[in-house]
Amino acid sequence: MSVLEVSDLSIRFGGLQALLDVTFKVDEYEIVGLIGPNGAGKTTAFNCITGFYRPDRGHVFYRGQDVTGMPPHRKSAMGFGRTFQNVGMVKSSTVIENLKTAQHASADYGVVSGLVGTGGVRETERRLEQRSDALLELLGLTDVRDSYVGGLPYGTLKLLELGCALATQPDILLLDEPSSGMGPEESHDLGDRLIELRREFDLTMLLIEHHVPLVTRVCDYVYVLNFGQLLAEGAPSVIQTHPEVVAAYLGGEAADALEQTSAPAEEAALAAEEHEAAGYVRERAPAQKKSPVKKVAKKTTKTAKATAKKATAKKAVAAETAAEES
Amino acid sequence: MTAEASLAHHARPGTPVASWVGRVIVWLGLGYLVLLLPGAIGGEASLDASQAAIYVLIGLSLHILIGYTGQISLGHQAFVGTGSLVAANVVSTGTSHAAEPVHFGLSLVAAAAAAAAAAVVLGAVALRITGLYLALVTLVFGSVAANAIFSISSLNGHEAGVTALRPASLVTDYRFYLFCLLLIVLVMYVDIQLGKSKTGRALAALQENELVAQAFAVNVMKFKLIAFALSGAFAGLAGALYTYRVQSFSDKNFSGTPGFNLALIFVVMVVVGGLGSRAGVVVASAFFGLIDVLLDLAAKHTFMAQYYSDHKQYVSGLIGALLLLQTVILNPGGLGQVVDPVARWLRGGRFSLHGHGPTSGSRAADVRA
Ligand SMILES: Nc1ncnc2c1ncn2[C@@H]1O[C@H](COP(=O)(O)OP(=O)(O)OP(=O)(O)O)[C@@H](O)[C@H]1O
Numbered sequence: 001m002s003v004l005e006v007s008d009l010s011i012r013f014g015g016l017q018a019l020l021d022v023t024f025k026v027d028e029y030e031i032v033g034l035i036g037p038n039g040a041g042k043t044t045a046f047n048c049i050t051g052f053y054r055p056d057r058g059h060v061f062y063r064g065q066d067v068t069g070m071p072p073h074r075k076s077a078m079g080f081g082r083t084f085q086n087v088g089m090v091k092s093s094t095v096i097e098n099l100k101t102a103q104h105a106s107a108d109y110g111v112v113s114g115l116v117g118t119g120g121v122r123e124t125e126r127r128l129e130q131r132s133d134a135l136l137e138l139l140g141l142t143d144v145r146d147s148y149v150g151g152l153p154y155g156t157l158k159l160l161e162l163g164c165a166l167a168t169q170p171d172i173l174l175l176d177e178p179s180s181g182m183g184p185e186e187s188h189d190l191g192d193r194l195i196e197l198r199r200e201f202d203l204t205m206l207l208i209e210h211h212v213p214l215v216t217r218v219c220d221y222v223y224v225l226n227f228g229q230l231l232a233e234g235a236p237s238v239i240q241t242h243p244e245v246v247a248a249y250l251g252g253e254a255a256d257a258l259e260q261t262s263a264p265a266e267e268a269a270l271a272a273e274e275h276e277a278a279g280y281v282r283e284r285a286p287a288q289k290k291s292p293v294k295k296v297a298k299k300t301t302k303t304a305k306a307t308a309k310k311a312t313a314k315k316a317v318a319a320e321t322a323a324e325e326s
Numbered sequence: 327m328t329a330e331a332s333l334a335h336h337a338r339p340g341t342p343v344a345s346w347v348g349r350v351i352v353w354l355g356l357g358y359l360v361l362l363l364p365g366a367i368g369g370e371a372s373l374d375a376s377q378a379a380i381y382v383l384i385g386l387s388l389h390i391l392i393g394y395t396g397q398i399s400l401g402h403q404a405f406v407g408t409g410s411l412v413a414a415n416v417v418s419t420g421t422s423h424a425a426e427p428v429h430f431g432l433s434l435v436a437a438a439a440a441a442a443a444a445a446v447v448l449g450a451v452a453l454r455i456t457g458l459y460l461a462l463v464t465l466v467f468g469s470v471a472a473n474a475i476f477s478i479s480s481l482n483g484h485e486a487g488v489t490a491l492r493p494a495s496l497v498t499d500y501r502f503y504l505f506c507l508l509l510i511v512l513v514m515y516v517d518i519q520l521g522k523s524k525t526g527r528a529l530a531a532l533q534e535n536e537l538v539a540q541a542f543a544v545n546v547m548k549f550k551l552i553a554f555a556l557s558g559a560f561a562g563l564a565g566a567l568y569t570y571r572v573q574s575f576s577d578k579n580f581s582g583t584p585g586f587n588l589a590l591i592f593v594v595m596v597v598v599g600g601l602g603s604r605a606g607v608v609v610a611s612a613f614f615g616l617i618d619v620l621l622d623l624a625a626k627h628t629f630m631a632q633y634y635s636d637h638k639q640y641v642s643g644l645i646g647a648l649l650l651l652q653t654v655i656l657n658p659g660g661l662g663q664v665v666d667p668v669a670r671w672l673r674g675g676r677f678s679l680h681g682h683g684p685t686s687g688s689r690a691a692d693v694r695a
């Protein structure tokens with residue numbers, strides 16, 4: 001049984017069909033990538049899955065249970081951990097306070113005993129604090145323990161937010177662009193970290209990510225969204241070379257993508273190793289022996305250039321909406 | 327942590343002994359001022375001091391909504407009034423005999439419960455609205471509820487007021503004042519526990535960002551209602567004391583213009599005290615509870631006496647307005663910016679005007695908008 005199954009998910013905002021009949025699944029212990037150009041509907045899919053949006057149509061199943069209409073706080077308590085695209089933490093609180101807040105569901109005392117301050121409450125609070133400290137240590141962030149979140153650099157925040165999501169004791173972790181604001185090296189480390197965290201906490205993950213090397217490295221399987229619809233799916237190496245994907249997704253960034261994937265051989269090998277180590281079972285499309293990325297990319301350069309204009313325009317819109325959101 | 331502590335230790339001005347002597351002197355001074363002075367002055371002093379104590383309770387109550395939850399209540403006089411009315415009717419002593427201690431206790435509990443219930447009703451109505459609309463809804467709710475319920479003549483002693491004599495043990499004003507202080511200690515204890523528990527963290531999270539709170543498994547609706555309930559309960563308790571202070575309930579205090587004025591003062595004293603600063607709110611509330619007395623005192627022996635007594639209500643209103651303006655424009659952290667460092671020092675910390683929080687003004691700024 002899949003940990004997460006999404007079927008025929010559709011949602012419309014005014015005149016915009018943000019998602020249309022999107023169907024995918026995430027199996028136990030998998031790291032699944034959800035990629036696509038700006039405005040494709042990735043974050044919207046996250047919001048539908050975690051209960052922040054109510055889809056017009058379609059269903060969300062968690063381990064076989066229909067959880068479509070469940071409110072987000074209950075989903076969080078049930079095992080959906082998530083991060084936000086533009087950092088979701090309580091900025092006016094300290095790091096340690098945030099980690100404790102994130103453990104709300106495991107603070108198992110009643111509100112009234114909390115107000116009385118019984119011994120049980122103190123015991124639980126100590127436990128929450130210990131777990132928070134352990135998480136900080138794991139992420140190497142112990143020195144910002146008592147800092148206010150508001151003043152920290154973006155890269156640190158993204159990592160901290162991951163820590164907060166872990167603090168909710170998730171069964172499945174949904175990460176919205178965890179590597180944004182990180183340099184190539186940091187994002188490489190993030191890849192190691194995600195794989196390590198999966199092992200440590202027995203996690204299943206769904207990952208929205210623009211950074212191609214990270215996707216190829218950690219993902220067992222990838223779904224591609226475009227204009228609210230599923231465009232392609234498959235193993236990262238396959239997706240990477242899928243002509244339509246290259247045209248649609250990498251369109252404006254073809255040159256970039258080429259550069260980023262110029263050393264894919266060892267990355268792919270590493271990923272494959274990891275997948276095996278993880279006991280990865282999903283049937284993969286027949287793997288290609290050598291990465292033909294360059295060839296395909298070259299072939300599609302023309303198309304890419306044509307779509308480049310469109311993509312830049314779209315990006316501008318996305319940036320605007322992001323600005324509005326924040 | 328230990329390194330930090332020792333650093334703080336070294337940076338402390340003066341020798342440790344000298345600064346502890348200073349602390350003890352200030353503690354003793356405060357203790358005398360709060361505990362003994364009202365009794366020593368005699369006359370009306372204890373009654374005046376209990377008014378300050380009641381305002382402190384109300385300030386702490388409203389601070390839970392405005393400071394912790396980011397909700398505003400412009401109808402808080404209705405909750406205080408509900409407590410006042412319920413306490414008077416539950417104990418219903420008549421004019422001849424003192425309240426039985428049991429009835430007195432019961433009336434306090436009933437007052438808190440009734441006001442909490444009223445606040446939960448308002449909270450439920452206001453759950454999905456914030457900002458200006460919430461302010462409007464609470465304003466209307468407060469005055470309509472107060473005017474409607476408090477004018478039921480069987481509850482307000484047929485316009486004449488309901489007499490509620492204190493129990494024998496609290497018959498002197500000074501003892502009653504000490505009892506008010508006891509309740510402040512109780513409410514402050516709960517308030518502090520609130521801040522340390524998951525409820526306080528949940529409120530801080532939902533005040534800043536409801537989406538993040540939900541991602542952290544916080545049931546936003548539930549915890550907003552809990553904040554309303556707790557705030558209402560404390561307001562109801564303050565209302566009961568309001569009744570016992572003058573030993574009667576009168577609907578005139580809480581409905582119509584006087585009621586509206588009260589609601590405004592309550593909000594002003596919390597903002598002037600400083601959102602997020604318990605100590606600041608306590609000091610500011612006490613000040614607003616005493617403002618008329620202080621002005622009387624100041625005017626008494628000057629040529630202003632006649633002028634002041636002619637324009638009494640405008641003068642205190644004007645002072646409130648000026649304090650509000652200076653807080654909002656110049657000093658968004660409120661009185662807390664001064665009081666908090668002193669309070670920290672009194673607890674043995676280092677004196678520094680630069681608080682260790684992210685400017686508590688950042689939250690006050692929201693009120694400005
Ligand atoms: N609450 C909303 N109301 C109206 N439109 C929305 C809302 N949420 C998302 N949209 C729109 O839905 C479309 C998909 O947005 P979404 O944020 O899911 O894209 P995305 O794939 O996450 O893009 P990006 O890579 O830029 O984050 C966009 O056009 C966006 O403007």
Ligand SMILES: [Mg+2]
Binds near residue numbers: 042043044085
């Ligand atoms: Mg997005």
